[in-house]
Amino acid sequence: MTRIILLLLVLLVGAGEAVRGVRLQADPDRGPIRIGFLVPLSGGLAQNGRDILNGFLLYLEEIGYRAAGRQIELIVEDDEGIPAVGLTKARKLVESDRVHLMAGTLLSSSGYALAPYIDSMKIPMVYPVVSADDLTQRKRSPWIIRTGWTGSQPNHPFGEYAYHTLKLRRVATIALDYAFGWESVGGFQRTFEAEGGQIVQKLWTPVSVHDFAPYLAQISRDVDAVYALFLGRNALQFVRQYEEYGLRGRVPLIGQGTTTDEHVLPFMGDEAIGTITALHYSGALDTPANKTFATTYRARYGKVPSYYSESMYTGGKWSVAAIEAIRGNVEDRAQLLDAFRRVRPADLPRGPVELDSYGNPIENVYIRRVERVNGELQNTVIHTFTRVSQFWKYDPAAYLRQPLYSRRYVPSVTE
Amino acid sequence: MGERDGKGAGLQAGPRGWADLQVGPYIVAAGLAILVVAPPFLNSYWVGLFTEILIFAMLAMSLDILLGYTGLPSLGHAGIFGVAAYAVAVLSTSYNAGFWACVAGGVLVGTLLSAAFGLLVSHVRDVYFLMITLALGMVLWGLGYRWIPVTGGDNGISGIPSLEAHAGLPIEGAVPFYYVAFGVFFVCAVAMGLLVRSPFGFTLRGIRENETRMKSLGFNTWLHCYLSYVLSGAFASVAGVMWAYYNGYVSPTYLELTASSELFLMVTLGGPGTLIGPVFGAGAIVLLKNVISGVTERWLLILGAVYIITILAAPQGLWNLGRLRSRRAGLRASASQGTTA
Numbered sequence: 001m002t003r004i005i006l007l008l009l010v011l012l013v014g015a016g017e018a019v020r021g022v023r024l025q026a027d028p029d030r031g032p033i034r035i036g037f038l039v040p041l042s043g044g045l046a047q048n049g050r051d052i053l054n055g056f057l058l059y060l061e062e063i064g065y066r067a068a069g070r071q072i073e074l075i076v077e078d079d080e081g082i083p084a085v086g087l088t089k090a091r092k093l094v095e096s097d098r099v100h101l102m103a104g105t106l107l108s109s110s111g112y113a114l115a116p117y118i119d120s121m122k123i124p125m126v127y128p129v130v131s132a133d134d135l136t137q138r139k140r141s142p143w144i145i146r147t148g149w150t151g152s153q154p155n156h157p158f159g160e161y162a163y164h165t166l167k168l169r170r171v172a173t174i175a176l177d178y179a180f181g182w183e184s185v186g187g188f189q190r191t192f193e194a195e196g197g198q199i200v201q202k203l204w205t206p207v208s209v210h211d212f213a214p215y216l217a218q219i220s221r222d223v224d225a226v227y228a229l230f231l232g233r234n235a236l237q238f239v240r241q242y243e244e245y246g247l248r249g250r251v252p253l254i255g256q257g258t259t260t261d262e263h264v265l266p267f268m269g270d271e272a273i274g275t276i277t278a279l280h281y282s283g284a285l286d287t288p289a290n291k292t293f294a295t296t297y298r299a300r301y302g303k304v305p306s307y308y309s310e311s312m313y314t315g316g317k318w319s320v321a322a323i324e325a326i327r328g329n330v331e332d333r334a335q336l337l338d339a340f341r342r343v344r345p346a347d348l349p350r351g352p353v354e355l356d357s358y359g360n361p362i363e364n365v366y367i368r369r370v371e372r373v374n375g376e377l378q379n380t381v382i383h384t385f386t387r388v389s390q391f392w393k394y395d396p397a398a399y400l401r402q403p404l405y406s407r408r409y410v411p412s413v414t415e
Numbered sequence: 416m417g418e419r420d421g422k423g424a425g426l427q428a429g430p431r432g433w434a435d436l437q438v439g440p441y442i443v444a445a446g447l448a449i450l451v452v453a454p455p456f457l458n459s460y461w462v463g464l465f466t467e468i469l470i471f472a473m474l475a476m477s478l479d480i481l482l483g484y485t486g487l488p489s490l491g492h493a494g495i496f497g498v499a500a501y502a503v504a505v506l507s508t509s510y511n512a513g514f515w516a517c518v519a520g521g522v523l524v525g526t527l528l529s530a531a532f533g534l535l536v537s538h539v540r541d542v543y544f545l546m547i548t549l550a551l552g553m554v555l556w557g558l559g560y561r562w563i564p565v566t567g568g569d570n571g572i573s574g575i576p577s578l579e580a581h582a583g584l585p586i587e588g589a590v591p592f593y594y595v596a597f598g599v600f601f602v603c604a605v606a607m608g609l610l611v612r613s614p615f616g617f618t619l620r621g622i623r624e625n626e627t628r629m630k631s632l633g634f635n636t637w638l639h640c641y642l643s644y645v646l647s648g649a650f651a652s653v654a655g656v657m658w659a660y661y662n663g664y665v666s667p668t669y670l671e672l673t674a675s676s677e678l679f680l681m682v683t684l685g686g687p688g689t690l691i692g693p694v695f696g697a698g699a700i701v702l703l704k705n706v707i708s709g710v711t712e713r714w715l716l717i718l719g720a721v722y723i724i725t726i727l728a729a730p731q732g733l734w735n736l737g738r739l740r741s742r743r744a745g746l747r748a749s750a751s752q753g754t755t756a
Binding site: 041042076077088089091113115132178406407 | 461464571662664666
């Protein structure tokens with residue numbers, strides 16, 4: 001008997017949902033503009049996912065959830081940071097909720113997993129954070145609009161800056177052992193060595209690293225600086241252990257922007273001060289647009305915006321600009337995609353942005369130094385590279401003939 | 416009062432107290448009918464979810480052969496499933512292999528892998544079996560994650576062709592794929608059903624209940640456990656091949672411990688040692704995950720509560736719930752008949 005009841009329950013739930021799906025399908029495309037949003041809201045990346053969502057919500061609240069005279073309906077799904085889950089949720093958003101466009105996802109692996117599906121469904125999707133180089137380089141996907149960055153993008157100018165302005169000659173790197181780490185370190189190494197510097201040591205730590213002691217013991221003391229790439233819990237622990245091992249003060253710390261990004265910076269102490277990193281955003285960026293954004297964000301969520309928060313504020317603004325450019329006619333997806341590529345949303349917190357012909361933003365890269373201002377740590381911008389492309393100063397065609405940055409490329413001189 | 420209860424239950428349970436034997440087939444038939452008829456009328460997202468359920472049902476059934484019938488708790492089962500999926504991905508993208516080569520390659524690689532692993536695990540039992548399979552699963556995950564030239568590392572491999580196109584089917588889409596998956600599921604389910612009802616299957620159950628006794632009866636229990644592991648791996652590989660084609664993508668998350676433990680939950684939730692139970696377990700978990708997570712952000716909390724309640728209320732799994740109840744009722748009925756007579 002119990003079994004029959006259980007079965008009936010399962011069937012009822014299934015049938016109810018299915019009917020709802022059918023009804024939505026039957027609906028003519030009038031009414032609200034439906035935006036599907038995918039980020040990890042559970043698991044280890046929940047906080048980063050939450051930041052991305054908050055930025056988006058802040059912008060939608062600012063415009064009262066309306067664009068081009070149509071209501072905006074946001075449908076949020078948790079992708080758990082697992083590619084297969086993201087794919088299932090994307091199917092739900094597209095095939096059941098019938099969204100007009102999608103945005104989100106955090107990990108490169110999720111980004112790569114979704115790409116073929118997005119192309120096959122011909123649904124425009126905004127990638128505000130996913131930084132895997134090849135998504136706008138060797139494996140381009142026409143329906144993905146990347147409003148974020150590539151991992152190597154800030155590191156190309158940073159390599160030159162490290163050589164010429166910071167006067168570094170010998171650098172050791174330590175980074176998370178996955179695509180984001182390889183691409184960032186690869187970009188830095190390429191320009192730094194092209195100028196005459198040398199990467200004398202490259203250490204890779206597993207993403208699940210719990211203790212940096214064995215790695216810190218290996219770091220050569222005979223270098224001008226250590227380049228570090230971490231994020232989240234890893235970043236907090238690395239910077240702390242870097243001081244505990246007596247390296248701070250002896251060997252300057254530089255790195256990818258995420259290492260001291262505002263998603264972790266408030267939880268750091270004096271050990272972070274002096275760290276120099278590069279990114280396309282800083283919470284302390286001194287422009288009117290960013291000051292307004294940072295103030296309202298802080299008032300709304302009680303914390304300083306991180307690059308994740310900014311990513312989807314800008315992504316949202318970009319989407320709405322595109323929607324308004326086609327007078328809200330989002331049913332015409334090709335036109336919407338075209339509008340995404342054409343529009344140049346103004347007054348973005350991170351500064352001026354435009355898309356290159358490969359679908360990646362050309363944007364400012366900020367060199368930031370961690371300082372304590374009014375009792376709070378911040379990423380003070382000490383230099384700005386304007387209009388940095390994912391290809392830096394290289395010719396795109398020649399650049400694309402090079403292999404993708406990986407553990408083996410750019411090769412070390414010591415190897 | 417007790418007498419009336421007893422009589423009522425006795426009537427319901429039938430003379431021998433095996434109501435489930437009478438109801439069970441109807442439920443299975445109804446379930447099959449829905450699986451066959453419903454998809455063309457459903458939204459393609461729901462067809463996709465049903466496909467997912469079928470694939471995980473196949474996988475959960477294959478684990479049930481080990482866990483439920485042989486009594487070997489494997490925590491590395493998703494590893495074999497994932498390796499088969501990776502084999503399809505590598506063959507179809509790096510080597511441009513044809514459809515049948517990919518299918519055969521996936522199943523073969525998964526089966527050979529379990530044949531190799533079986534040699535390492537078949538002599539241990541219980542918690543030791545759990546630990547070794549866990550370790551082997553982690554080894555596979557590590558390989559998927561770090562053997563970058565082949566597996567693409569963390570980024571995984573995308574660009575697996577769609578099954579319909581690869582196999583040269585005239586029609587494409589969610590519904591045709593679903594029916595292919597259903598066909599594969601049906602064949603595998605029947606094969607597994609025959610397996611557990613064969614003398615071989617009964618020997619496995621014997622080993623589960625009392626291995627020493629089976630040994631003294633002259634059975635080669637090591638060989639039986641080994642074959643059980645390999646066969647279970649073979650069915651898991653079939654599911655892996657389907658999963659690779661379904662997603663068009665593979666990543667190391669398929670090989671993770673969480674994947675294996677979720678699978679473990681599907682079997683325990685549904686009812687180990689029943690084959691049908693794990694199908695319901697897989698269905699329940701896939702539906703719960705996808706339906707609840709769309710309703711609330713706190714879906715993990717609800718899912719956790721469901722697991723705990725099920726373990727408390729039905730420690731033998733959902734499918735065994737009815738069976739135990741009716742058995743108990745039957746016993747009570749015969750006992751009360753005894754007292755009145």
